[in-house]
Each structure stands twice: as C-alpha cells, then as structure tokens.
Amino acid sequence: MSQITLSHAGPGTFRCIEITGEGEPAIRLKRMGICSGRHITIVQSGDPMILRVVGARIGLSRELAATVIVDSNGVNTDHVASAANASCNGENRD
Amino acid sequence: MTEICHESNASVPPPHAVNPDGATVALVGNPNTGKTTLFNKLTGLRAKTANFPGITVDLRSGRVKLPSGYVKVVDLPGLYSLQAVSPEEQVTVNALAGDLAENPVPDVVVLVLDATNLERNLVLASEVLDLRLPTVVALNQSDAARVADIRIDVSQLSDELKCQVVPVSARTGEGLDSLRLIVDETLSGKLPILAQDHQSCTVGCTGCTFAARFDWAERVSSDNIQVPPTQGRRTDAIDRVLTKPVVGVAAFMSIMLVVFYLIFSLANIPMDMVDGAFGTMGASAERLIPKGPVHAGLWFGTVFCLSISLLAAGYAAAGISYSRRNSVTAIAIAIAVSLLPVEDFRSLLVDGVIGGVGGVIIFLPQICILFFFISLLEDSGYMARAAFVMERLMQFVGLPGKAFVPMLSAHACAIPGIMAARVIENWRDRLVTILVLPLLTCSARLPVYTMIAALLFSDSPFNAAMVFVGAYVLGIAAALLSAWCLKKTILRGVPIPLVIELPSYRIPSVRNALATVIDRGTVFVRQAGTVILMISVVLWALATYPKRPDSPTADAALEQSAAEEEEALAYSFAGRAGRLVEPIFRPLGFDWKINVGVLTSFAAREVVVSTFAIVYGIGEDSAEHEATLVETLRRQTRPDGSPVFTKATGFSLLVFFVLAMQCLPTQAVTKRETGSWKWAVFQLVYMSAMAYVAALVTFQSCTALGF
Ligand SMILES: Nc1nc2c(ncn2[C@@H]2O[C@H](COP(=O)(O)OP(=O)(O)O)[C@@H](O)[C@H]2O)c(=O)[nH]1
Ligand SMILES: [Mg+2]
Numbered sequence: 158m159s160q161i162t163l164s165h166a167g168p169g170t171f172r173c174i175e176i177t178g179e180g181e182p183a184i185r186l187k188r189m190g191i192c193s194g195r196h197i198t199i200v201q202s203g204d205p206m207i208l209r210v211v212g213a214r215i216g217l218s219r220e221l222a223a224t225v226i227v228d229s230n231g232v233n234t235d236h237v238a239s240a241a242n243a244s245c246n247g248e249n250r251d
Numbered sequence: 252m253t254e255i256c257h258e259s260n261a262s263v264p265p266p267h268a269v270n271p272d273g274a275t276v277a278l279v280g281n282p283n284t285g286k287t288t289l290f291n292k293l294t295g296l297r298a299k300t301a302n303f304p305g306i307t308v309d310l311r312s313g314r315v316k317l318p319s320g321y322v323k324v325v326d327l328p329g330l331y332s333l334q335a336v337s338p339e340e341q342v343t344v345n346a347l348a349g350d351l352a353e354n355p356v357p358d359v360v361v362l363v364l365d366a367t368n369l370e371r372n373l374v375l376a377s378e379v380l381d382l383r384l385p386t387v388v389a390l391n392q393s394d395a396a397r398v399a400d401i402r403i404d405v406s407q408l409s410d411e412l413k414c415q416v417v418p419v420s421a422r423t424g425e426g427l428d429s430l431r432l433i434v435d436e437t438l439s440g441k442l443p444i445l446a447q448d449h450q451s452c453t454v455g456c457t458g459c460t461f462a463a464r465f466d467w468a469e470r471v472s473s474d475n476i477q478v479p480p481t482q483g484r485r486t487d488a489i490d491r492v493l494t495k496p497v498v499g500v501a502a503f504m505s506i507m508l509v510v511f512y513l514i515f516s517l518a519n520i521p522m523d524m525v526d527g528a529f530g531t532m533g534a535s536a537e538r539l540i541p542k543g544p545v546h547a548g549l550w551f552g553t554v555f556c557l558s559i560s561l562l563a564a565g566y567a568a569a570g571i572s573y574s575r576r577n578s579v580t581a582i583a584i585a586i587a588v589s590l591l592p593v594e595d596f597r598s599l600l601v602d603g604v605i606g607g608v609g610g611v612i613i614f615l616p617q618i619c620i621l622f623f624f625i626s627l628l629e630d631s632g633y634m635a636r637a638a639f640v641m642e643r644l645m646q647f648v649g650l651p652g653k654a655f656v657p658m659l660s661a662h663a664c665a666i667p668g669i670m671a672a673r674v675i676e677n678w679r680d681r682l683v684t685i686l687v688l689p690l691l692t693c694s695a696r697l698p699v700y701t702m703i704a705a706l707l708f709s710d711s712p713f714n715a716a717m718v719f720v721g722a723y724v725l726g727i728a729a730a731l732l733s734a735w736c737l738k739k740t741i742l743r744g745v746p747i748p749l750v751i752e753l754p755s756y757r758i759p760s761v762r763n764a765l766a767t768v769i770d771r772g773t774v775f776v777r778q779a780g781t782v783i784l785m786i787s788v789v790l791w792a793l794a795t796y797p798k799r800p801d802s803p804t805a806d807a808a809l810e811q812s813a814a815e816e817e818e819a820l821a822y823s824f825a826g827r828a829g830r831l832v833e834p835i836f837r838p839l840g841f842d843w844k845i846n847v848g849v850l851t852s853f854a855a856r857e858v859v860v861s862t863f864a865i866v867y868g869i870g871e872d873s874a875e876h877e878a879t880l881v882e883t884l885r886r887q888t889r890p891d892g893s894p895v896f897t898k899a900t901g902f903s904l905l906v907f908f909v910l911a912m913q914c915l916p917t918q919a920v921t922k923r924e925t926g927s928w929k930w931a932v933f934q935l936v937y938m939s940a941m942a943y944v945a946a947l948v949t950f951q952s953c954t955a956l957g958f
Binding site for chain 2: 185186188189211217
C-alpha cells in the first residue's frame with residue numbers, strides 16, 4: 158500500500174490513513190472528518206482546496222493537506238458517488 | 252417515517268424530575284444546523300442577549316412556554332466536537348459541564364441535528380450523548396430533507412441513539428409542538444433517561460478518538476438513512492463558479508460593492524430622520540427651559556427628578572448595578588446638575604446630552620443595514636465561500652480569510668466590524684483584527700476628510716477626490732501593516748491554516764436577519780450610547796468651564812455671538828489644554844486652536860468640524876457652511892504672519908485623523924469583545940503614537956519640500 162500526502166494527490170477519492178500533525182490543527186482536521194478511515198474526495202485542487210468528506214464540502218489549506226496521509230491508490234470511481242454521499246448505502250466500507 | 256418513537260430501551264433509574272418552571276434547556280449542535288433559527292422560532296423575537304461575567308461571548312436566551320410551565324432556552328454556539336478550538340466552542344463545552352459563570356448543567360439538552368447532513372452531525376451527537384445528560388434530538392431541516400428525498404427511519408434512529416428523536420423544521424414550524432411536549436416530559440421525568448452506550452472507544456481505538464465515532468456515524472447513517480445520489484448537486488454547481496480563485500474574488504467584491512452601495516444609499520433616509528429628530532429634540536428642550544428667573548426650589552426638584560431618571564435609564568442600559576457607590580454617584584451627579592445655573596443646564600442638555608447621543612445614534616441605521624446583509628449572506632452559506640476565497644490574500648498579512656468581512660464592515664463603522672470579528676475562531680487572530688479595525692476609514696471620518704479636502708484643494712475637484720482616495724488607502728495600508736507587525740511581535744503564534752465547512756447554499760431567512768439586527772443594534776446603543784453620554788457631558792464641561800468672569804448674563808447667553816463663543820472656549824479648560832499641549836503638537840504644524848479640535852474630538856472625530864467653527868470664531872451654527880468655514884480657516888495666521896493652514900498642515904491633520912483612535916464608543920466595544928480594558932488602552936496608545944509620528948513625518952517632510 159503506497160502512501161502520499163493529500164497535497165500531492167490529484168483529483169479522485171482516497172482513503173485517509175493518518176494525520177501526521179498534532180495539537181489543535183490535527184483536532185480541527187479530524188473533527189471535520191479528515192481522519193483515518195474516511196474517504197476523501199478532492200473536488201477542487203489548489204490552495205486552499207475543496208474536499209468532500211462525510212457528506213460535506215470542506216475548504217482546506219494546502220499546508221494542512223500536507224499533514225494528511227492517504228492511500229495513493231484512489232478508491233474505485235464506482236464508489237465515488239457513494240463515498241461522496243456519506244457512504245450512506247453502506248457499499249463501500251472496507 | 253416521521254413517527255416519533257416512544258418505546259423505551261433499557262431504562263435507568265432513578266427517573267429525573269425537574270420543575271419545568273425556570274429550568275434551562277440548551278440548544279447544542281454543529282454550526283449551520285439551524286439552532287438559531289429554532290431558537291428564534293421558539294422564542295419569537297423577544298430573546299435577549301445575556302452577558303455572562305468573564306466571557307466575551309454573547310449567549311442569547313429566551314423564555315419558552317411548555318405545556319407545564321416556562322423554561323429558559325439558551326442558544327449555545329455551534330461546534331463540531333467537544334474538543335473545543337475557539338472561545339465560542341469552549342463556552343458550549345463549559346455550559347454542558349455546568350462550568351459557565353455559575354450556571355448549572357442544563358436540565359435538558361436539545362441536540363439539533365441537520366437531517367440533510369446527518370452522518371457528520373452524528374459525531375458531535377455521540378460525544379454529547381456520552382455526557383449522559385437528559386437529551387432530546389431535534390432532527391431539524393426535515394422540510395429540506397423531504398424536498399431532497401432523503402429518507403430517515405426516525406424510530407430506528409431513536410433506538411440507535413437511545414434517546415427521543417423529533418423531526419422538526421425550524422423554518423416551517425412543523426414538529427415544534429411535539430418537541431415542546433417531549434422536552435416537557437423529559438423535564439418532568441415522565442420519560443426515562445436511557446442507558447447510553449455509544450461507540451466512542453469500544454473497539455480498536457488507536458490514536459484517533461474520532462475514527463471510532465466516524466465509523467459509528469457511518470454505520471448508523473447507512474442503516475437508517477437513504478440519500479439520493481443527486482444530493483448537493485446544486486451547491487456543487489454554484490461553487491464551481493464562486494470558489495474559483497480569480498472569479499471567486501471578483502464575485503465577492505461585486506457582492507460587497509452592492510451591499511455597501513445599499514448601506515450608504517438606504518441609510519440616508521433614516522439618518523436624516525435621526526438627525527432631524529435630535530435637532531427637534533434639542534430645539535424643543537431649548538424652548539422648554541425657561542429664559543427668565545425661575546423658582547429655585549421648583550427648578551431644583553424638576554431637574555433633580557429628570558437627571559435621576561436619565562441616570563437610571565443609563566444604568567439600566569449599561570447594566571450597572573445599584574451598589575451603594577453607584578447610587579451615591581448618581582445622586583451626587585443629579586444634585587450637581589440641579590444646582591447648575593439655568594443657562595448652563597440648557598447648554599448641557601442641548602449640546603452635551605442631546606447633541607452627543609444624537610451624534611452616535613445617527614450611525615445606527617448603517618449598522619443595522621450592515622448586519623442585516625451580513626446575516627443574510629451568513630445564512631445563505633455564502634460567507635464561508637468568502638472566507639475561502641479571501642484566505643490566500645489575507646494570509647499575506649497573517650490573518651485568516653474570515654477577517655475580511657469585519658474589515659469591510661469597518662469601512663462603515665468600526666463598531667460593527669469589531670462585533671463581526673467573532674467569526675474568527677482563533678483568539679489571537681481575532682484580537683489582531685479587532686486592534687487594527689479602527690484604522691479603516693469609517694463614516695465618521697468623512698466630514699473631517701471633506702473639510703480638509705476643501706481646505707487643501709477647493710479649486711481642484713480631482714485633487715480633492717484624490718485626498719479621499721489617499722486617506723482610504725492610507726487607512727487600509729496602516730491596518731494591514733499593523734496587523735502584520737502585531738502578528739510578528741506581541742501576538743505571535745503559529746498560523747492557523749484554513750479548515751472550513753462550506754455548507755450547502757440555502758435561501759436565507761429574513762426573520763433570522765431581523766433577529767440579528769435587533770440584537771446587534773441593542774448592543775450598539777447600549778455600549779456606544781452610554782459611553783458617549785458620559786463622555787460628551789465631560790467634554791461639554793471641559794469646553795464650558797471655567798467661565799470668563801465677565802461672561803454674559805442668562806438672558807444674553809442665548810444670543811451669544813460667534814466672537815463670544817470663541818472667547819468662552821479659549822478661556823475654558825479645553826482652550827487652556829490646547830495651549831498647554833502646544834509644544835507637543837507644534838512639530839505637527841498644529842496651533843493651539845487645532846489642538847482644541849483634536850482634544851474635543853477625542854470621543855468622536857466628526858466633532859472637530861464644529862469645534863473648528865467655534866474656535867475660529869465663526870460660531871457653531873456656521874459649521875454646516877463648508878465654504879465659510881474653509882475661507883475662515885484659510886485666513887488664519889501664525890504669530891509670525893504666515894498662514895496656519897498650509898498644505899503641510901492640511902496633510903498633517905489629514906494623516907493624523909486617518910490614524911488616530913479618536914472614538915471612545917469603539918473603545919468601549921473593544922473592551923467588551925476582548926474582555927478587558929487592557930486591549931482598548933493598547934489600541935488607543937498604539938494608534939495615537941502612530942498618528943503622531945506619521946503626522947510629524949508628513950508635516951516635516953512637506954515643509955522641507957516647500958509646501
Ligand atoms: N429549509 C430549512 N432551512 C433551515 C431550517 N432551519 C434552519 N435553516 C437554515 O439553515 C441555515 C443555518 O441556520 P442557523 O439557525 O443560522 O444555524 P446555526 O448555525 O445552527 O445557528 C440558515 O440558512 C437557516 O435559514 C429548517 O428547518 N429548514
Ligand atoms: Mg447560530
């Protein structure tokens with residue numbers, strides 16, 4: 158399983174592996190759902206970028222995105238819709 | 252599906268019963284779930300902002316009638332997790348723990364969840380439910396969920412959460428009766444409090460305490476909710492335009508341009524009305540006060556009663572308690588006022604009280620309109636996008652994108668700007684923003700700029716316009732530079748990179764906007780009004796006393812000539828102080844008369860214009876005739892015969908008024924929002940120092956260049 162930071166990921170949906178930062182910035186990420194195990198879809202890259210995670214859009218600065226480690230093998234695009242929709246139909250749980 | 256589940260699961264004794272009368276119900280939930288809307292709907296517009304000692308966060312509370320009595324409902328600030336990262340969130344956490352300024356733990360927690368965004372909301376829900384307080388879930392926005400075809404199995408969800416779940420819509424009011432009923436039953440112990448056992452760290456919770464909660468939230472929502480795949484398409488489409496780097500900034504600027512155009516054009520009518528009303532009040536006060544000799548006892552009694560009632564109103568507005576010292580002060584002031592000679596009393600009432608308060612209330616319409624639009628934009632979900640697109644630009648000075656809207660607002664008036672700075676989560680960033688906001692050009696500076704522009708370039712409209720542009724640019728540059736310096740020095744801290752939820756776009760609610768306007772308007776009148784009342788009386792006294800020994804008698808005082816006004820002011824404390832500080836201000840090119848203007852406009856800048864009119868001997872009433880005033884100013888000479896108002900003096904004066912604090916109501920609001928006078932004093936000191944140095948440099952370099 159290869160890992161990259163979210164700041165280097167292109168468009169697509171990725172599974173979050175861990176947050177390398179600590180303290181308040183890490184809490185601010187995690188409570189928004191940028192947290193190990195979640196699916197993160199990059200909606201618009203740039204700085205700040207827009208993600209879709211746990212059913213909502215999140216604006217995130219690149220600086221913090223660099224502390225988010227994701228699985229570089231994006232999640233199968235068939236699952237993007239369900240991940241984007243808060244995984245409500247329960248299809249894409251690993 | 253909208254059936255409410257009343258079946259109980261494993262119930263825990265003892266049932267808890269509280270007399271609903273006087274009980275506290277707290278609304279808790281993520282930001283944007285509709286807590287405030289629900290609060291407004293439940294309380295009507297009768298809520299009041301409660302000020303808790305020791306915290307700078309306003310909590311709104313109001314009485315709500317339940318079937319068995321009235322309860323107090325509190326709208327707590329929204330939060331994403333009980334691990335608070337902003338002062339507001341900390342207030343909510345403290346309130347839930349019973350740590351908030353002697354308030355006990357709420358008797359019932361109404362957890363407001365957004366049915367259109369449920370999975371996310373469940374994370375906070377699990378944390379709050381783990382507190383095991385009596386909790387009722389209000390599944391809000393169920394109207395929007397229905398439209399979006401989101402299906403939620405309420406009774407199953409209720410089983411899962413092990414607490415009552417009531418689908419409601421704060422917008423339409425549906426379900427509110429059931430909510431009131433269930434809260435009532437929970438309070439009176441009719442409903443069991445259920446054993447709660449949530450997910451937190453049950454299995455394999457390594458490192459991230461949130462991971463387990465998110466897993467649980469995902470499972471619960473996938474078991475109970477069906478979301479159509481088209482959910483959020485509309486918001487995505489709008490965002491494709493509004494969040495783009497260049498287009499997004501341009502869109503934001505255009506929106507703000509329209510808002511400001513509306514503020515300044517719509518505010519004109521009510522401002523004229525306020526002006527007229529205070530003018531009429533002053534005139535009728537002038538007429539009502541007898542001109543001839545009066546019965547001393549009768550006069551004393553009347554004035555004493557009048558002053559006491561005015562002070563009582565002031566105390567009530569400012570929330571001052573009736574301790575012995577405060578009561579004695581009030582009585583002493585009232586006696587002193589009643590002992591004033593009739594003509595002094597008249598001038599105190601007309602110039603000091605009515606004029607002073609009117610000068611502040613005139614800004615109320617602008618502030619109300621500003622908050623109305625800010626609230627609409629906030630409600631619609633757009634403000635998060637504004638913060639998002641401005642983030643990059645604001646980072647150059649080390650401030651978050653959210654600081655931009657307060658900075659724009661400060662161009663109408665610093666006070667709403669400071670109040671709007673609350674959206675900035677990080678305390679340090681918020682403080683820096685508050686400290687620099689008064690540097691931005693507010694409407695109160697415009698009369699001063701107009702006077703100086705006319706003084707400098709009455710022959711060239713283009714140059715006069717450039718004076719305005721220059722003053723605005725100087726204010727903005729000074730604010731950004733000061734922010735940058737503060738962030739590099741005394742308020743240093745790790746930068747807080749952006750993480751912001753971009754909520755779905757919604758049609759904003761006018762009702763919410765009106766509630767905000769009433770709320771913020773009241774704060775403004777209380778804070779600014781009481782401070783300005785006090786200060787304008789003090790300034791009035793300084794400009795009136797001591798009187799010249801040969802001052803005209805009571806009858807003649809009414810028709811005081813311009814020359815007499817001038818002499819009286821020169822003889823007063825203010826006039827003397829102007830002379831006293833002459834050596835300090837001479838390097839800035841100010842003579843003692845300008846100093847008097849600077850001193851008397853200490854509480855409110857625009858006063859400088861009328862002071863100049865008096866001190867330069869054309870009479871206060873001529874202040875409105877700009878040409879007369881400017882002509883008179885031009886004729887002034889220094890003892891050596893050279894003109895006072897050279898280009899150098901004009902620029903120096905302009906720079907001074909751009910940068911100097913000169914507004915005590917703002918300081919009162921700074922104190923309120925930062926929780927201590929310390930920052931208000933700091934603001935005054937650094938701005939005055941900066942104004943002095945900049946005016947000094949301006950005058951000296953202009954003189955050196957031969958202007
Ligand atoms: N359709 C709909 N919109 C709502 C409802 N309740 C709140 N809103 C909207 O949701 C947004 C956020 O509401 P607000 O009360 O400010 O949320 P708060 O941050 O939790 O206080 C506003 O645009 C409201 O108009 C509801 O029941 N139905
Ligand atoms: Mg709210």
